[in-house]
Amino acid sequence: MKNTDYKQILLILLLTTSACSIDLKTKKLYNKTAYISSQCYTKTENELNKNILHNPCYSCHTKNKIPNFTMQDEDLQEAYDFPEIALKNPWINLFKDRTKEVSKIDDIAILNYIRENNYKDSNNKIILESKLKNLSKEWDFNNNGKWDGYIPDVHFNFDEEGFDKNSKGEYTGWRAFAYYPFLGTFWPTNGSTDDVLIRLSKVYQNNEKGEFDKEIYKINLSIIESLIKQKDINIEKVNEKDFGVDLNQNGKIDISSKIVFNWKKPTLDMKTMKQKNFSMSYVGEAKKLQIDNIEKIAPGLYPVGTEFIHSVRYIDIDENKNIKMSSRMKELRYGKKTNWNTYSQLSNLGFAELKEKRDFPDRTDIYVGNMETGLSNKRGWYYQGFIEDINGNLRPQNYEETVFCMGCHSNIGAITDSTFVFKRKFEKNNLAYGWYHWTQKGIRNIADKKLLNDETEYVKYLKENSAGDEFRMNKEIVDKFFIKNWETNKKNIEKDLISKLENPNKIIEQKWKFKEKELDKIRKDISYLILPTSKRALELNKAYKIIVEEQSFIYGRDPHIKPTNNVHKIIKPGQMTHLQKIVEK
Numbered sequence: 001m002k003n004t005d006y007k008q009i010l011l012i013l014l015l016t017t018s019a020c021s022i023d024l025k026t027k028k029l030y031n032k033t034a035y036i037s038s039q040c041y042t043k044t045e046n047e048l049n050k051n052i053l054h055n056p057c058y059s060c061h062t063k064n065k066i067p068n069f070t071m072q073d074e075d076l077q078e079a080y081d082f083p084e085i086a087l088k089n090p091w092i093n094l095f096k097d098r099t100k101e102v103s104k105i106d107d108i109a110i111l112n113y114i115r116e117n118n119y120k121d122s123n124n125k126i127i128l129e130s131k132l133k134n135l136s137k138e139w140d141f142n143n144n145g146k147w148d149g150y151i152p153d154v155h156f157n158f159d160e161e162g163f164d165k166n167s168k169g170e171y172t173g174w175r176a177f178a179y180y181p182f183l184g185t186f187w188p189t190n191g192s193t194d195d196v197l198i199r200l201s202k203v204y205q206n207n208e209k210g211e212f213d214k215e216i217y218k219i220n221l222s223i224i225e226s227l228i229k230q231k232d233i234n235i236e237k238v239n240e241k242d243f244g245v246d247l248n249q250n251g252k253i254d255i256s257s258k259i260v261f262n263w264k265k266p267t268l269d270m271k272t273m274k275q276k277n278f279s280m281s282y283v284g285e286a287k288k289l290q291i292d293n294i295e296k297i298a299p300g301l302y303p304v305g306t307e308f309i310h311s312v313r314y315i316d317i318d319e320n321k322n323i324k325m326s327s328r329m330k331e332l333r334y335g336k337k338t339n340w341n342t343y344s345q346l347s348n349l350g351f352a353e354l355k356e357k358r359d360f361p362d363r364t365d366i367y368v369g370n371m372e373t374g375l376s377n378k379r380g381w382y383y384q385g386f387i388e389d390i391n392g393n394l395r396p397q398n399y400e401e402t403v404f405c406m407g408c409h410s411n412i413g414a415i416t417d418s419t420f421v422f423k424r425k426f427e428k429n430n431l432a433y434g435w436y437h438w439t440q441k442g443i444r445n446i447a448d449k450k451l452l453n454d455e456t457e458y459v460k461y462l463k464e465n466s467a468g469d470e471f472r473m474n475k476e477i478v479d480k481f482f483i484k485n486w487e488t489n490k491k492n493i494e495k496d497l498i499s500k501l502e503n504p505n506k507i508i509e510q511k512w513k514f515k516e517k518e519l520d521k522i523r524k525d526i527s528y529l530i531l532p533t534s535k536r537a538l539e540l541n542k543a544y545k546i547i548v549e550e551q552s553f554i555y556g557r558d559p560h561i562k563p564t565n566n567v568h569k570i571i572k573p574g575q576m577t578h579l580q581k582i583v584e585k
Helices: 003-017 073-077 100-105 107-114 127-133 215-230 285-291 343-359 399-406 457-465 475-480 486-502 516-524 532-548
Strands: 162-166 169-175 191-198 233-239 256-261 268-269 274-276 306-315 323-337 374-376 383-386 394-396
Touching: 100 532, 107 306, 107 323, 107 532, 169 215, 191 323, 215 233, 215 256, 306 532, 323 374, 323 532, 374 399, 383 399, 457 516, 475 516
Parallel strands: none
Antiparallel strands: 162 169, 169 191, 191 306, 233 256, 268 274, 306 323, 323 383, 374 383, 383 394
């Protein structure tokens, strides 16, 4: 037996013997590149046929849109560009067979488990709020007797417009929104349900007198949606006289049903050194502070103080066997924008990171912060999170468990101001213009998102990846959408090979063939693709429960029963994917 085999066995023994003793305060890293996700180790070449390539990479590593100054990120579709220390895949949970452990968990037992609420107690009180205000020594990173990070305050009690209210009926500032779940991993059929809420700072919630005003808050949220998406946003009809702002940009103050995106760079008053002549403006108290240059505004950027909360949950099944969110949370993730960076500052950071990677390719990323405050992504945001302990109660993530979140929220092309889903929020033709929680209306009967070339987003992902997830482990999707007749696929492959012989320079990326009628169903209703069967939901829940019992999150959080075969254990220096990169416009 090789030494590497002994090391692997020792690691597995470590998982099973030290599960109860997670050191939350430590900043030591088992995986020094935990910011590189397990999905990045995916094999892009098909094991059965090297001519068939799989590209899930384009969903994250794509051409950036300003003010995201992540440079040349789309090139990562073509190569495994890892520092030397990351060439050996550290996500060893991917290769673990959980068949025996999962078989021991009864269906009723797992359903009872996921239906327990680990966020609120029987008195409807937020459990973490009480624990963090009465801090234990194990959770007090700097031993100052108080929690220095975010204390959960979402009540998940929504009005008809997605606004959250506390037990006294007061608005908490949080607002839920519905969105297209991000490609692959974030589809419920691949492991979890989830939700996302946004909250702006008080000045965006208040009128000019400094008083909470729901209508002011709604307009400011829509203005920010327009800025983030850099497009017009439809709203309910409002009288612009109430806000003193020409929202529809028609040159007069009248009735508006739209926030028109018409950004022009403000001018600089050389006497006061302040910006003026804003083409777009916030409303209420934030409007005055914008004029005073205290609150900043720019396309593609959130204002300082913006917060997001993201709960990741198990997959529940109702009495009609419909998929829904569980009461139990796997994780509660939180992000807050704490400082403003101009386009120039963000550009300088992008170029600096590109230069550092070229000059020092084996240097690993370092993130400032700790388990209480969260970690800085260098772009003005701090991220922190809570995750299940061995008993299923939410606990703070330690440093390494939070580094896990940072790569995706730092320097990839797919994000907008470090975030994923707000730009994917539903709009006009949906309930409350997309401002609702999944418990108010589920994901069914939502048409696939149309792309510029008349293709739709989820269908394109299936075609480019020739699978429904990065690891190609979702057999349900393969069986439902792919033609399994080998002779049919073989004929198409032969045609491509003949074409290659006639033109040796021609790049051939073969794909499996699809059941076109089934793809049409996705275009009309994405739930047909992204929701699992009851059987698969139960299996995924059980597989993740094993990870919770092991407390082995630093070795991978992806729920699966059988070992993943379509993932590299070792990457060779300079190894290519053989993909032809997809550049989204």
